[in-house]
Amino acid sequence: MxxxxxxxxxxxxxxxxxxxxxxxxxxxxxxxxxxxxxxxxxxxxxxxxxxxxxxxxxxxxxxxxxxxxxxxxxxxxxxxxxxxxxxxxxxxxxxxxxxxxxxxxxxxxxxxxxxxxxxxxxxxxxxxxxxxxxxxxxxxxxxxxxxxxxxxxxxxxxxxxxxxxxxxxxxxxxxxxxxxxxxVGLGHKMKLINNFVALGYAVLYSEALAVARKSGLSAEQVDSVLRPGRLSNGFYETFMKWTLERDENAHRFAITNAHKDMRYLSNLANSIGAVTPVQATLRNAFAAMEAAGRGEDYVPMMADFIAEANGLDDSKA
Incomplete structure (x- = not known):
């Protein structure tokens, strides 16, 4: 030494x-x-x-x-x-x-x-x-x-x-x-499963908000039903702070890290022979956002990305 x-x-x-x-x-x-x-x-x-x-x-x-x-x-x-x-x-x-x-x-x-x-x-x-x-x-x-x-x-x-x-x-x-x-190894496996569920929520919430807005509902109206109901959770609450309040510090997890985690999960799935069609779809959602130069954005900002893909100006009506 x-x-x-x-x-x-x-x-x-x-x-x-x-x-x-x-x-x-x-x-x-x-x-x-x-x-x-x-x-x-x-x-x-x-x-x-x-x-x-x-x-x-x-x-x-x-x-x-x-x-x-x-x-x-x-x-x-x-x-x-x-x-x-x-x-x-x-x-x-x-x-x-x-x-x-x-x-x-x-x-x-x-x-x-x-x-x-x-x-x-x-x-x-x-x-x-x-x-x-x-x-x-x-x-x-x-x-x-x-x-x-x-x-x-x-x-x-x-x-x-x-x-x-x-x-x-x-x-x-x-x-x-x-x-x-x-x-050893089971901690990282569990973390990827945890992030799979969380990031699945992110894609689901983002698409739901876009469909709602295109059909005439506001983000506030969606939130008024989901937040007090059975579909709310801690992830939802921090995710929605960007859409409703433009609070970028509520959920500071970058798109590039989310995409990396889903690539790791794909590697794990391949190593054990698991079939994961849903995971492949949401991984591609993060890949698309990173490819568009938005990798440093935080995960809740995916709502903006999907809104823009639907011809909307941002994630909030």
Whole structure:
């Protein structure tokens, strides 16, 4: 281990009579910042890696975190590393690169992948990490950046019972609901199923609003019936905030990420021989919006995209 990092790791544990494990966090973006904040504020020594947006990094350093400059440096100094990045290519790079996690050779290290990743890739990485004396847990997230800041996310965890027992106290810092799905890989599989249902709602709501408007009903009229009835849910409420209130922060999940998740689900379906005609249709809806240059729009803005395809000016009458 680099002598400076060794000192930093020891210094991180000063004033920590319970000798809590040193936690690393890579990916302190919309979701990761709140998660990391709750870890360090619960008394865990925290190390973070440089991010393209310095503001969340600087905030965490102000709260007591230490900054490192590569995944290998972090792995040498930490006991548990959280990854909260865009997807499997980024996770694979962090694990396999010459300056990545495996290169550290840190026996007993646990990598917790909180990204929405491809389960096929997750299982391959788990095998590689085990071969290096490390372990992988998948703990993808449910809910939004608001809950990340509050420490009340949902976590769907795939891990051995022993690994789950080690990481759960840390996950409890940022999650209000922690469900151990079973062996590694099952967390990412459940996350894709969860997003399949959610993104199916998004396409369904968007098309329903377009049909309603073309037939003479307003978005407000549709909402007056759906919101108080059995068809309402938490996803509906945040989705409709864009259409009704133009609140772009209510549901901050980009179209490009939605399309990526549905590609991962297609890969999973192919790997197990599942027939998924509905999933293929809604995946194409996100593909069309991204191809039209709208990939950075948030998911509720699909209502605008489908409205425009129907000759309407936007999603609200």
């Amino acid at each position: 680099d002598p400076v990092l060794g000192r930093l790791s020891r210094d991180s544990n000063k004033g920590n009579p319970m000798n809590k494990p040193v936690i690393g966090f890579i990916g302190v973006g919309l979701m990761g910042h709140g998660m990391a904040k709750n870890i360090v504020e619960n008394g865990y020594p925290l190390m973070v890696m440089a991010h393209r947006n310095r503001q969340p990094v600087e905030d965490l350093l102000h709260r007591g975190a230490t900054e490192v400059h590569s995944a290998r440096e972090m792995a040498e100094a930490c006991d548990i590393i959280h990854l909260c990045v865009s997807g499997s290519p980024q996770v694979e790079q962090l694990v396999r690169a010459p300056d990545g996690i495996i290169a550290a050779g840190k026996k007993g290290l646990i990598v917790v992948d909180c990204s929405t990743s491809d389960p096929v890739s997750t299982l391959q990485l788990a095998e590689e990490l085990r071969g290096a004396g490390m372990d992988l847990a998948d703990a993808p997230l449910g809910r939004t950046p608001k809950e990340a800041e509050a420490g009340t996310l949902d976590a769907m965890v795939g891990a051995s019972p022993e690994t789950f027992a080690r990481i759960k106290p840390v996950i409890d810092c940022w999650a209000g609901l922690v469900v151990h799905m079973g062996e």
